[in-house]
Amino acid sequence: MTRVDDPVTDLIVFENASKTFVTPNGPVEASRDINLTVERGEFITLVGPSGCGKSTLLNMIAGIFPPSGGKVLYDGNPVEGYNGHVGYMTQNDHLLTWRTVAANIAVPLEIAGLSRGERRDRVAELADLVGLTKFVDSYPSQLSGGMRKRCALARLLAYSPETLLLDEPFAALDAQLRLRMQMELRSIVHSLGKTVLFVTHDLDEAVALADRCAIFTRGPGTIRTVLDIPLERERDLMRLRHDPRYVELTATLWDEMAPDIAEEEAV
Numbered sequence: 001m002t003r004v005d006d007p008v009t010d011l012i013v014f015e016n017a018s019k020t021f022v023t024p025n026g027p028v029e030a031s032r033d034i035n036l037t038v039e040r041g042e043f044i045t046l047v048g049p050s051g052c053g054k055s056t057l058l059n060m061i062a063g064i065f066p067p068s069g070g071k072v073l074y075d076g077n078p079v080e081g082y083n084g085h086v087g088y089m090t091q092n093d094h095l096l097t098w099r100t101v102a103a104n105i106a107v108p109l110e111i112a113g114l115s116r117g118e119r120r121d122r123v124a125e126l127a128d129l130v131g132l133t134k135f136v137d138s139y140p141s142q143l144s145g146g147m148r149k150r151c152a153l154a155r156l157l158a159y160s161p162e163t164l165l166l167d168e169p170f171a172a173l174d175a176q177l178r179l180r181m182q183m184e185l186r187s188i189v190h191s192l193g194k195t196v197l198f199v200t201h202d203l204d205e206a207v208a209l210a211d212r213c214a215i216f217t218r219g220p221g222t223i224r225t226v227l228d229i230p231l232e233r234e235r236d237l238m239r240l241r242h243d244p245r246y247v248e249l250t251a252t253l254w255d256e257m258a259p260d261i262a263e264e265e266a267v
């Protein structure tokens with residue numbers, strides 16, 4: 001039975017949310033009638049053709065701009081202005097090249113006004129969480145691609161965001177490194193109980209990481225289907241490729257995407 005004082009489990013709600021940009025060349029309709037509910041602690045992946053409005057959806061949750069129509073709610077309230085509950089990471093890690101790993105991770109802690117001692121302890125904790133303890137004194141130019149991502153992830157977590165908005169964060173990594181980062185990300189977000197919205201063009205990644213996968217139509221994007229991924233929370237991503245359920249789910253996702261892929265080829 002739901003009690004009045006139960007916490008709201010629907011953390012993010014899109015209700016017929018639409019976005020049209022006004023540009024010098026006329027209006028650009030990016031999203032149309034988006035309906036999606038994300039529960040606290042869920043890992044949702046977003047897939048769809050290029051330009052279908054996936055980043056636009058993340059931007060609306062972050063409060064970078066409001067929807068032109070419909071509603072975007074966070075924890076029961078309309079998102080108005082920047083949403084301080086979310087952390088945003090894009091394909092570019094935006095590390096400060098003149099700062100060490102420790103000093104990069106410390107940026108949000110400095111902004112939050114933590115003392116030097118508190119910052120040192122928190123940076124050590126975050127560096128340990130992402131496996132960068134030995135590299136805290138290195139500069140970004142001395143790091144591998146995966147280490148840079150880990151550093152950016154630690155800095156994002158330093159803000160203590162409730163929700164992570166990740167826009168193709170591993171797109172530039174090679175297959176092995178990407179798999180490692182996927183395993184680490186899942187383990188970190190589950191241990192910390194974060195809610196995640198993760199945009200990807202990689203359909204294998206979309207299945208491997210998600211509790212549910214939202215599939216967009218070609219722009220103006222609307223959500224065609226939300227695919228349930230009924231795999232265990234604690235899943236071994238290394239062995240997943242051999243799991244018949246994974247193989248079938250990935251095939252279903254490819255089938256769902258087929259009309260748009262065929263259309264793209266015909267253009």
Ligand SMILES: Nc1ncnc2c1ncn2[C@@H]1O[C@H](COP(=O)(O)OP(=O)(O)OP(=O)(O)O)[C@@H](O)[C@H]1O
Nearest residue numbers: 021023028030049050051052053054055056057219
């Ligand atoms: N600030 C903006 N001003 C004008 N048009 C925009 C703006 N942001 C996005 N658009 C347009 O809205 C549409 C959706 O863009 P969006 O970046 O959300 O798509 P996407 O699905 O994330 O694309 P991709 O997979 O290529 O990153 C595109 O036509 C894009 O050109």
